[in-house]
Amino acid sequence: MTRSSAPHLALLLPVLAFLTFSHARIPSRGSQTAFEVRNAFNDSAFRLPYAEARLSTFPDYSVQSLEAQQFPVLGAVDIQTRLLRFVMQPGSRLATQLHPRGNEVINVVRGAAKISFTFESDPSLATVLRRVTNVVRAREVALIPQGLVHDVECVSKVHPCILLSVANSADPGFVVL
Ligand SMILES: *[C@@H]1O[C@H](CO)[C@@H](O)[C@H](O)[C@H]1NC(C)=O
Numbered sequence: 001m002t003r004s005s006a007p008h009l010a011l012l013l014p015v016l017a018f019l020t021f022s023h024a025r026i027p028s029r030g031s032q033t034a035f036e037v038r039n040a041f042n043d044s045a046f047r048l049p050y051a052e053a054r055l056s057t058f059p060d061y062s063v064q065s066l067e068a069q070q071f072p073v074l075g076a077v078d079i080q081t082r083l084l085r086f087v088m089q090p091g092s093r094l095a096t097q098l099h100p101r102g103n104e105v106i107n108v109v110r111g112a113a114k115i116s117f118t119f120e121s122d123p124s125l126a127t128v129l130r131r132v133t134n135v136v137r138a139r140e141v142a143l144i145p146q147g148l149v150h151d152v153e154c155v156s157k158v159h160p161c162i163l164l165s166v167a168n169s170a171d172p173g174f175v176v177l
Pocket residue numbers: 042043044045
């Protein structure tokens with residue numbers, strides 16, 4: 001044992017170094033299983049602080065983004081999520097938009113938001129459209145199917161709207177019309 005342990009260790013070290021390095025490639029998908037991607041993250045990777053989220057400020061609304069570029073766990077094979085937190089002034093609206101690669105669930109935390117989306121009413125007649133519109137209030141959730149053009153407007157009279165958006169893709173895409 002004593003005679004052979006030194007050369008074995010010398011052979012093993014580069015292998016261990018490679019395994020450690022390859023495990024650090026987060027969140028590389030390619031040949032990694034969902035388990036391997038998930039298991040490479042430490043516990044705190046699964047707790048996401050909005051305080052550290054990227055903030056974009058516009059004249060009448062702001063949005064904090066929790067995205068895979070900053071929080072790679074969001075790109076894990078079995079997570080695939082993108083989160084946004086909007087604070088919208090009364091009467092403000094987002095640009096008409098769609099997300100080609102993900103559906104969107106919007107939790108209304110505060111205020112009331114008019115949320116609409118449009119799709120073909122008759123698949124054989126592309127010009128016949130159906131518009132779904134709801135005023136969604138605090139403790140209600142709006143569902144926006146993948147790829148559909150939608151509008152979000154804060155219709156509260158006094159208080160800002162607070163909306164939490166969850167997309168079922170780390171890269172849902174964002175197309176403004
Ligand atoms: C978890 O991993 C992140 C990123 O690699 C690191 O910044 C953080 O300090 C780690 N946290 C703990 C508790 O090990």
